Amino acid sequence: MSYSKIMIHLVWGVKNRQPLLTANIRPLLLEHIRSNAEKNDIFLDFINCHFDHFHGLISLKQDQTIQQAVKLIKGESSHWINQQKLLSCNFLCSRSFSQDR
Numbered sequence: 001m002s003y004s005k006i007m008i009h010l011v012w013g014v015k016n017r018q019p020l021l022t023a024n025i026r027p028l029l030l031e032h033i034r035s036n037a038e039k040n041d042i043f044l045d046f047i048n049c050h051f052d053h054f055h056g057l058i059s060l061k062q063d064q065t066i067q068q069a070v071k072l073i074k075g076e077s078s079h080w081i082n083q084q085k086l087l088s089c090n091f092l093c094s095r096s097f098s099q100d101r
Contacts (some may be wrong), residue, residue, distance in 0.1 A: 015092040019051035
C-alpha cells in the first residue's frame with residue numbers, strides 16, 4: 001500500500017492588514033481555531049498569528065479539499081470573532097491568500 005502526506009502552509013491576512021489581533025484576543029482566537037479544526041477533523045499541526053495575519057500548517061485527508069479546510073478555519077474563525085464581539089468593529093479577513101502581500 002502506498003502512503004502520501006501533504007502538508008499545506010496557509011497564510012492569510014486581516015482585511016487591509018489592519019492590526020486588529022491584539023495580545024488579549026490572540027490566545028482566545030487560536031484556541032478556538034484549534035478546537036474548531038479538531039471538531040471538523042482537520043489535522044492542524046501549527047497555528048499562530050501576529051497583529052495582522054495568520055500562519056497555519058495543516059494536513060488533509062484524502063477526502064478533504066484545501067477549499068473546504070480554509071473555509072472551516074478562516075471563514076468560521078472570522079464569524080466566531082464577530083459573534084463573540086471581541087472587537088469594536090466588524091472583523092474581516094482578506095478575500096484571497098495573496099491579496100494583501
